[in-house]
Amino acid sequence: MKVAIAGAGVAGSYCARLLLAEGYEIDLYDLPHPNPCGIAPCAWMTTAGIAPLLAAAGLDYQAYILERFSSVRFEDHEVQAALMTIDKPRLIRDLQSGITVIAGSPDPSRYDRLIDATGTARAFLPPVPQDCLGQCVQVRVQVSPALQSVPMVRYVNGGYAWSFPIGCNLRHIGCISHLTDPASLLQGCHLLEDAIGLPICRCRSLLRVTAPSGALPFVSPDRKIWGVGEAIGCVYPIVGDGIVPAFESVRLLLSHMDDPGAYTAEVMAAFPQMEAERDILLALKAGRLPGPGQLLRAGDLDRLGMRIGTVEIARIITRALACTSQVGDQRP
Numbered sequence: 093m094k095v096a097i098a099g100a101g102v103a104g105s106y107c108a109r110l111l112l113a114e115g116y117e118i119d120l121y122d123l124p125h126p127n128p129c130g131i132a133p134c135a136w137m138t139t140a141g142i143a144p145l146l147a148a149a150g151l152d153y154q155a156y157i158l159e160r161f162s163s164v165r166f167e168d169h170e171v172q173a174a175l176m177t178i179d180k181p182r183l184i185r186d187l188q189s190g191i192t193v194i195a196g197s198p199d200p201s202r203y204d205r206l207i208d209a210t211g212t213a214r215a216f217l218p219p220v221p222q223d224c225l226g227q228c229v230q231v232r233v234q235v236s237p238a239l240q241s242v243p244m245v246r247y248v249n250g251g252y253a254w255s256f257p258i259g260c261n262l263r264h265i266g267c268i269s270h271l272t273d274p275a276s277l278l279q280g281c282h283l284l285e286d287a288i289g290l291p292i293c294r295c296r297s298l299l300r301v302t303a304p305s306g307a308l309p310f311v312s313p314d315r316k317i318w319g320v321g322e323a324i325g326c327v328y329p330i331v332g333d334g335i336v337p338a339f340e341s342v343r344l345l346l347s348h349m350d351d352p353g354a355y356t357a358e359v360m361a362a363f364p365q366m367e368a369e370r371d372i373l374l375a376l377k378a379g380r381l382p383g384p385g386q387l388l389r390a391g392d393l394d395r396l397g398m399r400i401g402t403v404e405i406a407r408i409i410t411r412a413l414a415c416t417s418q419v420g421d422q423r424p
């Protein structure tokens with residue numbers, strides 16, 4: 093079978109590597125990136141779930157760790173966690189090792205199968221009727237060596253801002269908001285005050301916040317185009333982690349290469365918490381506060397190594413909601 097993979101981000105590059113190892117004839121395509129880091133979107137924080145997924149591709153996740161963390165600071169409140177920042181550009185380069193990335197978009201008529209790994213672009217699958225994309229801004233900056241190496245999160249109107257250490261006194265600082273332009277919120281949340289000099293790079297990007305159930309179909313009606321990763325909503329709508337889910341979706345695809353129904357059912361079953369986070373976002377965007385049941389369903393943060401009780405979750409969410417002054421006013 094001759095397979096084209098559109099998109100050489102984490103999902104597409106991982107997919108290319110695994111399909112090649114299984115003997116498929118593949119071509120991997122991507123569009124030129126304007127960002128200096130050469131990837132889009134840049135994202136650095138990940139969880140222990142990455143280890144077995146990279147091992148399946150013959151890679152050792154430890155080679156990509158920039159920093160490890162045992163806690164995250166939400167405003168002034170520190171919560172236990174098990175997280176790490178990784179060198180995502182290097183990981184993508186290694187996944188693509190031995191594969192030539194063709195510049196441009198594939199012509200579907202030249203292939204038996206096309207994998208849509210184009211992230212928020214979802215360039216080949218049918219469009220999502222009620223697609224929802226959150227706006228993000230991000231910068232990479234140098235900070236003082238004296239700054240404590242702990243990930244920080246601040247609540248902003250309709251979202252949050254983050255500052256993640258990525259080694260060598262560098263930080264990845266960004267903001268997502270579902271209500272307001274995140275650029276102005278990032279300026280106002282004081283995280284950039286830690287920066288020394290001008291940002292090394294900056295970019296804007298989008299995050300698909302529909303969860304998988306809002307990004308159907310995963311396979312085109314003629315069974316030619318199959319989606320993976322963020323193209324089919326495999327990213328946590330509130331927390332925003334999509335690297336591990338992108339890899340997981342590729343593994344599911346490989347297990348069901350000829351069964352669209354089984355693939356769809358497995359993806360839908362694999363990420364129940366994405367649906368819980370999506371329900372909270374929908375409630376907020378409709379101007380309602382999420383119910384206790386919704387908060388509880390979304391509050392299981394085991395994948396992040398966070399073992400926090402419901403009282404603590406309620407406290408974090410209450411603080412976050414207190415910063416969201418215009419719920420329902422400005423829908424993106």
Ligand SMILES: Cc1cc2nc3c(=O)[nH]c(=O)nc-3n(C[C@H](O)[C@H](O)[C@H](O)COP(=O)(O)OP(=O)(O)OC[C@H]3O[C@@H](n4cnc5c(N)ncnc54)[C@H](O)[C@@H]3O)c2cc1C
Pocket residue numbers: 098099100101102103104121122123124125131132133134135136137138196197198209210211212213214215228229230266297298299320321322323326327332333334335336338
């Ligand atoms: C600001 C921000 C911060 C984030 N931080 C984190 C984080 O810390 N941890 C985490 O786990 N997740 C994070 N995420 C989410 C994560 O980055 C994505 O979910 C993940 O990268 C999705 O991978 P993907 O391969 O499906 O899509 P992408 O990584 O978006 O890759 C899609 C690729 O397709 C290419 N493409 C687009 N259109 C075409 C076309 N027509 N033809 C060919 N190629 C095309 C693009 O150029 C791109 O290279 C973040 C997202 C954002 C926006």
